[in-house]
Amino acid sequence: xxxxxxxxxxxxxxxxxxxxxxxxxxxxxxxxxxxxxxxxxxxxxxxxxxxxxxxxxxxxxxxxxxxxxxxxxxxxxxxxxxxxxxxxxxxxxxxxxxx
Numbered sequence: 308x309x310x311x312x313x314x315x316x317x318x319x320x321x322x323x324x325x326x327x328x329x330x331x332x333x334x335x336x337x338x339x340x341x342x343x344x345x346x347x348x349x350x351x352x353x354x355x356x357x358x359x360x361x362x363x364x365x366x367x368x369x370x371x372x373x374x375x376x377x378x379x380x381x382x383x384x385x386x387x388x389x390x391x392x393x394x395x396x397x398x399x400x401x402x403x404x405x406x
Contacts, residue, residue: 347388359392 314336321332343361346353353361363386371382392400 357393357395359390359396362389362391363387364389 314333317336318329318332321327321335322329325332327335343353347361347363351363355361366385366387368384369382370379372379
């Protein structure tokens with residue numbers, strides 16, 4: 308079962324755990340995400356210790372096909388974001404399975 312975590316959920320979590328107002332919690336979250344995005348754009352790689360590494364990979368253009376109509380179309384060159392979790396992150400995720 309898939310559960311979506313929204314910005315509103317994160318803001319409420321910050322609000323409940325730290326006690327900042329919801330507006331300050333929202334600004335804090337927005338600032339964190341902006342720092343991540345800006346560093347990723349500038350450096351093409353961002354490592355957050357004990358969490359993981361974000362990197363940008365350039366995908367070349369290719370020919371795609373509509374499965375229904377079989378029509379071919381060129382998919383343009385684009386950048387994609389990759390995430391590789393750290394060992395500590397993987398260990399935390401897998402430790403809950405044993406409980």
